[in-house]
Amino acid sequence: MALSREQAERFDGRVGELAEDAFSFLERLVACASTVGSEQAAQEIVADALAATGFEVSELAVPESIGAHRLAGVPQRPYEGRFDVVGRRNGTDPVLLFNGHIDVVPADRATWSTDPFTPVRRDGWLRGRGAGDMKGGFAMAVLALRALASACPDALDLPVGFVSVIEEECTGNGTLASLLAGVTGRVVVLPEPSDLGALLAGVGVLWVDLELRGSGGHAHAADHLLTPVGAIPALVDAIGELGRSWSAEVPDEDLVGVVQPFTTNVGLIECGNWRSSVASSARLGVRVGFPRALPPDEALRRVEAAVRAAIAPEARGGVAPEARGGVAPEARGGVAPEDAGIDVSVSASGFRAEGYRLDPKDELVELLASCHESALGRPIERFGLGSTTDARYYVNELGVPALCYGPTAVNIHGADEAVDLQSIVDGARTLGRLVARIGELEATNREPASSLATSSVDALGADER
Numbered sequence: 001m002a003l004s005r006e007q008a009e010r011f012d013g014r015v016g017e018l019a020e021d022a023f024s025f026l027e028r029l030v031a032c033a034s035t036v037g038s039e040q041a042a043q044e045i046v047a048d049a050l051a052a053t054g055f056e057v058s059e060l061a062v063p064e065s066i067g068a069h070r071l072a073g074v075p076q077r078p079y080e081g082r083f084d085v086v087g088r089r090n091g092t093d094p095v096l097l098f099n100g101h102i103d104v105v106p107a108d109r110a111t112w113s114t115d116p117f118t119p120v121r122r123d124g125w126l127r128g129r130g131a132g133d134m135k136g137g138f139a140m141a142v143l144a145l146r147a148l149a150s151a152c153p154d155a156l157d158l159p160v161g162f163v164s165v166i167e168e169e170c171t172g173n174g175t176l177a178s179l180l181a182g183v184t185g186r187v188v189v190l191p192e193p194s195d196l197g198a199l200l201a202g203v204g205v206l207w208v209d210l211e212l213r214g215s216g217g218h219a220h221a222a223d224h225l226l227t228p229v230g231a232i233p234a235l236v237d238a239i240g241e242l243g244r245s246w247s248a249e250v251p252d253e254d255l256v257g258v259v260q261p262f263t264t265n266v267g268l269i270e271c272g273n274w275r276s277s278v279a280s281s282a283r284l285g286v287r288v289g290f291p292r293a294l295p296p297d298e299a300l301r302r303v304e305a306a307v308r309a310a311i312a313p314e315a316r317g318g319v320a321p322e323a324r325g326g327v328a329p330e331a332r333g334g335v336a337p338e339d340a341g342i343d344v345s346v347s348a349s350g351f352r353a354e355g356y357r358l359d360p361k362d363e364l365v366e367l368l369a370s371c372h373e374s375a376l377g378r379p380i381e382r383f384g385l386g387s388t389t390d391a392r393y394y395v396n397e398l399g400v401p402a403l404c405y406g407p408t409a410v411n412i413h414g415a416d417e418a419v420d421l422q423s424i425v426d427g428a429r430t431l432g433r434l435v436a437r438i439g440e441l442e443a444t445n446r447e448p449a450s451s452l453a454t455s456s457v458d459a460l461g462a463d464e465r
């Protein structure tokens, strides 16, 4: 049921009293460096916290074969010993499911003021890798549920689920595995950092690796050759241009206000082994944002076409390498012109994520907006971002309303990432009200969205791509 004024006051008071417990839970999570492949210590902390909040907790394996599924990203490493954690409260068929990702991106210690995996509290902020994205959201959801269970247990008598997934930051395969195992809800809330706004839409995201191979040689011939390293600027430009042209040509109605929604990023460059040798190979790890209208395979084809065009002889003015240097390199014992080209291969290497969008007028959004306003006394903002979240699986594949609502964070994926502790408390006040409202609708059989009863995970099948 919805909270009465008196219940709401009691609940808000309890949130304040339990906040310190939530912050120390967050500190324990941040202290676990749960980068890809190292998620399990943090998952155990989540499992313990859920059990202490009245959830039945189990581990959920990610099948090694998941990479073959049409909705999967390219797995980053074997899944043995790496689990999702699933919690169920009041039954096995959640009305409301919380989804959080336990994985964090790596941190470059040299750029941080303090150790990224030693949480530091200062001036109302908690600093540490993952504090914002998205362990602060775990703290917020658990705080809301505990305070509700303690202050107004009747308002928490609906079936609630919580899934803590791996690989959100690179593939989405943790959430996909949970869907394939039948873990979903009629509505889903992901407490990703959203500055207490309703994050409703994301772009398509693709990870692509470009492998460049040449023949190498002595550094004195570097000027005469098209080398893997020499090709990098043209490739970075070409891929960047693709994102800029998508942003200009395919405006996304949900991304109004995002200056350039479809950005590309070369996040990784590996090449070379000696300063006086021409590097014979190079690998570029690229993240490409693309419009919702494109399937990931089509985005990949366009990236490959742009890459091949950028290093084609015509793109280099059609001039033979030896002509540019004045003297044929073989005359000086260098590499023959026919060996001077480079090969390139382009392959998906992680995310193959479609864009997604939840209707800003969806009943779940309206419910959240009214709970946010009642808890915090101000209207909620509804927006989309040039990134992705695992909400896409629920929205795109099951037609299940899913949105992100989480704390205020700064520097996510960067140095000195931090979360605003007061925003965790404020967000918990909204979430507790939302849980109660959804429970009330469920009890009176007014489901938050009409299409939900028919959504089925069976439709996902074991479809191979």
Ligand SMILES: [Zn+2]
Binding pocket: 101, 133, 134, 168, 192, 193
């Ligand atoms: Zn995140």
